Amino acid sequence: MLFPVFYIPGLGQGMAIALVAVTHVVLSHGFAIGAVSLIVLLEHMAVLRNDHELEGLAQHMLKPAVVIITAVGAVTGAGIWFTVSVLAPAGIGSLLRVFFWPWFIEWIAFTLEVLILLPYYFLWDRMRPANQGWHVALGWSYVAVALVSAFLISGILGFMLTPDGWVQNQQLVSAFFNPTFWPQLALRFFGGLALGALFCLAFLLFSRQASQSLRQRVVRLCGGWLLIAGGLCALATWIYFQRVPQTYFTHSLFAVLTSHLAQKPWLLWLGNLVAVLLIAAAGATALMRRRLAAKLLIIPALVMAIGLVAEFERTREFIRGPYLMPGYMYANQINLSQNLYLRKSGFLANAAWYQAQPSHLWPRDPAGHALFASNCGVCHTIGGLNDIRDRLRGRTQTSVNLLINNTSRMVPFMPPFSGTEAEARTLGAYLYALIGQKRSLEAVPPAVWSEAGHE
Amino acid sequence: MNNLHDLFLGKPLGDSFMELLLFSSFALHLLFVLLMLGTAMIAVFFFIHSWLTGYSFELRWDKRVLRVHLALKSLAVVLGVAPLLIIQVLWSIPLLSAAAILAPYWLGLTGLMIFAFLSLDTLGHKMDVHPLRHMIFGVLGLAALLAIPAVFSAVLTLVENPDKWATVSAKGLGAEPGLVFHWLMRYLHILGAAALFGGAFHYFFSTKGAEDRHYHLSNWMVAATLFQVVIGVLLLVSVLGRLTPQVIGAVTVGVAAAMLLLGLAFYQNSEAKHARIGVTLMLLPIILVSMLLARQFLQHQAVAPVQAALADRASQLNSKLSPFKETSFNQFRSHLATVYDNGETIYANSCAFCHGIEGNGDGSEAAGLIIPPEKLNAVRADRQYAYQLILKGVPGSGMPYFSVFDRGKLESLLDYLEQQFHLTARSQPSDHPKDEAAAQQAFARICAKCHGDRGQVSGFGRNLQPAPPDLSRYGLTPEYAFAVITGGYNGTVMQPFNELPEAARWGLVSLIASFRTTQ
Numbered sequence A: 001m002l003f004p005v006f007y008i009p010g011l012g013q014g015m016a017i018a019l020v021a022v023t024h025v026v027l028s029h030g031f032a033i034g035a036v037s038l039i040v041l042l043e044h045m046a047v048l049r050n051d052h053e054l055e056g057l058a059q060h061m062l063k064p065a066v067v068i069i070t071a072v073g074a075v076t077g078a079g080i081w082f083t084v085s086v087l088a089p090a091g092i093g094s095l096l097r098v099f100f101w102p103w104f105i106e107w108i109a110f111t112l113e114v115l116i117l118l119p120y121y122f123l124w125d126r127m128r129p130a131n132q133g134w135h136v137a138l139g140w141s142y143v144a145v146a147l148v149s150a151f152l153i154s155g156i157l158g159f160m161l162t163p164d165g166w167v168q169n170q171q172l173v174s175a176f177f178n179p180t181f182w183p184q185l186a187l188r189f190f191g192g193l194a195l196g197a198l199f200c201l202a203f204l205l206f207s208r209q210a211s212q213s214l215r216q217r218v219v220r221l222c223g224g225w226l227l228i229a230g231g232l233c234a235l236a237t238w239i240y241f242q243r244v245p246q247t248y249f250t251h252s253l254f255a256v257l258t259s260h261l262a263q264k265p266w267l268l269w270l271g272n273l274v275a276v277l278l279i280a281a282a283g284a285t286a287l288m289r290r291r292l293a294a295k296l297l298i299i300p301a302l303v304m305a306i307g308l309v310a311e312f313e314r315t316r317e318f319i320r321g322p323y324l325m326p327g328y329m330y331a332n333q334i335n336l337s338q339n340l341y342l343r344k345s346g347f348l349a350n351a352a353w354y355q356a357q358p359s360h361l362w363p364r365d366p367a368g369h370a371l372f373a374s375n376c377g378v379c380h381t382i383g384g385l386n387d388i389r390d391r392l393r394g395r396t397q398t399s400v401n402l403l404i405n406n407t408s409r410m411v412p413f414m415p416p417f418s419g420t421e422a423e424a425r426t427l428g429a430y431l432y433a434l435i436g437q438k439r440s441l442e443a444v445p446p447a448v449w450s451e452a453g454h455e
Numbered sequence B: 001m002n003n004l005h006d007l008f009l010g011k012p013l014g015d016s017f018m019e020l021l022l023f024s025s026f027a028l029h030l031l032f033v034l035l036m037l038g039t040a041m042i043a044v045f046f047f048i049h050s051w052l053t054g055y056s057f058e059l060r061w062d063k064r065v066l067r068v069h070l071a072l073k074s075l076a077v078v079l080g081v082a083p084l085l086i087i088q089v090l091w092s093i094p095l096l097s098a099a100a101i102l103a104p105y106w107l108g109l110t111g112l113m114i115f116a117f118l119s120l121d122t123l124g125h126k127m128d129v130h131p132l133r134h135m136i137f138g139v140l141g142l143a144a145l146l147a148i149p150a151v152f153s154a155v156l157t158l159v160e161n162p163d164k165w166a167t168v169s170a171k172g173l174g175a176e177p178g179l180v181f182h183w184l185m186r187y188l189h190i191l192g193a194a195a196l197f198g199g200a201f202h203y204f205f206s207t208k209g210a211e212d213r214h215y216h217l218s219n220w221m222v223a224a225t226l227f228q229v230v231i232g233v234l235l236l237v238s239v240l241g242r243l244t245p246q247v248i249g250a251v252t253v254g255v256a257a258a259m260l261l262l263g264l265a266f267y268q269n270s271e272a273k274h275a276r277i278g279v280t281l282m283l284l285p286i287i288l289v290s291m292l293l294a295r296q297f298l299q300h301q302a303v304a305p306v307q308a309a310l311a312d313r314a315s316q317l318n319s320k321l322s323p324f325k326e327t328s329f330n331q332f333r334s335h336l337a338t339v340y341d342n343g344e345t346i347y348a349n350s351c352a353f354c355h356g357i358e359g360n361g362d363g364s365e366a367a368g369l370i371i372p373p374e375k376l377n378a379v380r381a382d383r384q385y386a387y388q389l390i391l392k393g394v395p396g397s398g399m400p401y402f403s404v405f406d407r408g409k410l411e412s413l414l415d416y417l418e419q420q421f422h423l424t425a426r427s428q429p430s431d432h433p434k435d436e437a438a439a440q441q442a443f444a445r446i447c448a449k450c451h452g453d454r455g456q457v458s459g460f461g462r463n464l465q466p467a468p469p470d471l472s473r474y475g476l477t478p479e480y481a482f483a484v485i486t487g488g489y490n491g492t493v494m495q496p497f498n499e500l501p502e503a504a505r506w507g508l509v510s511l512i513a514s515f516r517t518t519q
Helices: A013-049 A052-087 A089-098 A100-122 A132-159 A172-176 A181-205 A212-243 A252-261 A266-287 A291-319 A336-345 A352-356 A366-375 A388-392 A397-410 A421-436 A448-454 B015-052 B061-067 B069-090 B092-101 B103-125 B131-159 B162-171 B177-205 B211-238 B245-266 B270-337 B343-355 B383-392 B407-421 B436-451 B478-487 B502-515
Strands: A323-325 B379-381 B474-476
Touching: A013 A052, A013 A132, A013 A181, A013 A212, A013 A291, A052 A089, A052 A100, A052 A181, A052 A212, A052 B069, A052 B092, A052 B103, A089 A100, A089 A323, A089 B069, A089 B092, A100 A132, A100 A172, A100 B069, A132 A172, A132 A181, A181 A212, A181 A266, A181 A291, A212 A266, A212 A291, A252 A266, A252 A291, A266 A291, A336 B270, A366 A421, A388 A421, A397 A421, A397 B343, B015 B061, B015 B069, B015 B103, B015 B131, B015 B177, B015 B211, B015 B270, B061 B069, B061 B103, B069 B092, B069 B103, B092 B103, B092 B131, B092 B162, B092 B270, B103 B131, B131 B162, B131 B177, B131 B270, B162 B270, B177 B211, B177 B270, B211 B245, B245 B270, B343 B407, B379 B383, B383 B407, B383 B474, B436 B502, B474 B478, B474 B502, B478 B502
Parallel strands: none
Antiparallel strands: B379 B474
């Protein structure tokens, strides 16, 4: 209510955040945690065995990892923040206040990560051979700091699903060490190690660096690493979902399959089974030195692993359903108590930005569009993903009004409407008029602030 | 009882301490941003320079310059996290509003950064690409890189001009020429500073033993400083109305230091070289800090009142919210306790507000519908047909589709409807006197038009909104069927047929029941 709503045509806000977030998770977990751990391990082994060729291979593997971590991994991390601060300003503003200090410490951890990674990368040659031990120590300390940053972010992410005691006591400790904290940390850590092994395998299987026999040895190591880390990640995931309240957990099937496939629940199990089997097969063939089979399997396995990451993040974000911060804020960034107040006093009267907007920009129905953008725009689009016109097609005007007032009862993961009875009818009339329009007709005027950007 | 307050009203630290934290973390971030931008400018500029002058590619100096980019950029990115965090808490409302007004550009930042960093870092590592490719990626990467501060400075310009938010969000930045001028000068001032700081950095760190490079970079720095003077004057003009003694003081220190720096550049005495280096290294941070201080003073003065007014508004709103807190908390508790994984819960929450908890079609919201909700306890349908109705809804009526529930949930709902309302039972014959001949005649003459000869919906019927049900798969209890035939179904094409003799209507009831072909 305090902020202008930026409505993304076609994609919707949630999907825009998800795209950036999944890229970041794959890279930050897979490269910053997983691949670098493996590389440091290889270097450590090389130093212990005085194996220069192995060391050279480890150094060679570090180069793309560093470029990806610093140019894409870190940037998409900031990118989540950029995206969220525009699409969910009230949400991020509130979260930042609950977790200001963890985030501040997180910043120190990020800075340390960079401050360690850079000398680890740039001084590799210069520290050899006199200070090689220190160089390995530098590598392990990077891994340790990366773990600390995973530790911090797990607390915040866990809070967004299971705030538990915080809702009553507002204590940072209850918010941070929430019920899903430890399993989530474990699953992110082991998941990162497994992803890292997959990335390294893909690199090694298609690389011509170092001798064939050395590559074979390292491939074998990665295969074993993948199987162990993957197994532990699966275990942590199982424990994680045990800790998720049933209210949320029951929507996980729908979260993945969506309304298109939710009538074929077996698809979920089949898909996950295929993914797990493919990844395990890639690990096993690498372990057993079946080079050709591993080469065939690794790319599909990597794609499946990225799919599993997306599946997990989607599930975690979706099942908390009507809430952005359970017990405090709905997904559309309206606080629980605000919602009750707005039903009495009206949404538009309290929306700082609506009053500031010159009405000529939404010629058709400025009030209806503002109500749609603020109440529904976080998940629904007009003409894109989760099109509101598809959702309401076939309904009568009276039933559209009725559905607006009963969203949260009828669909357990939808937030309730925020506004008066008259506003519900305004929105109803706006939406009913939308259903009647053909898709090919001109698009509904975008929110005023998105137009501002195009001029 | 919870005492949740509006989180936006809280701050982890006092404002002045937060501002100090913002200032110092931002200064650190900006330093590396300037070095990164300057490095990229120098690398691309001298690449083109050496290419055009036929310089040997083996000895190319820009390789060495660009190699540092990876490190500088990593530090610039990571050091930017703290100021972003702090400003979103300290000036949350102005910053988040301005970012939202310029959302398309702000959202583009991620893409710009990835493209710029990947292009420049790849060039920094793979130097033997064809010069043309190097040129293309270098120039495009640099352009993307230079666009990043353009976005940030535009957002900050908007943050500091809250009175312009409405116009800008309605008509775009172009509607405020004064703002555009200020932004442009501000942006160019950043680019000039980047050229100067980047030049100084490489002068000391990557020109070892190469006098011609010293010479080139000295010229570069002098040019950058002169550029800064011109742009700086214009920038001052753009904020003329806002200058306070604090701002003027800070700017004066910065300008004095810059003049000294310029003087040093023209003071060509090779014996005093070391002293010159030392003084330059001292002057640069002074310039950075004093200019940044001036900016911070300006920002505070523009933003603090807005943040205070908006926070005040939020706090007033918050006091109005307190009566609702307990109710909202209880609602949350009950939501947590309600698990939509069984037919009973799903029916009670998703269906009963229309169909009524007893299935009488008299739920709390039923009166608001033109077409009344079905009396579920009088429906006798085959299970698959009922499943399809729930899954797909009834277009043209109030019955929405429920594909929001997965198969298991819908099956469980059907189980519940079966147990509770005998929805899938066969309807029992009634013993009312009936005129079967009249019924058959009436059905063929009137009903078949929509319902089809054997109840399986005619082509005409299928196009109705809502279409009639398929009577070979969907039926009603005799009493309710009789009531519908007699009174019609409100809001649909099914009109009252009370002019038919009663026995004929009872005959229709049993005729329809005979259409059922499925269990």
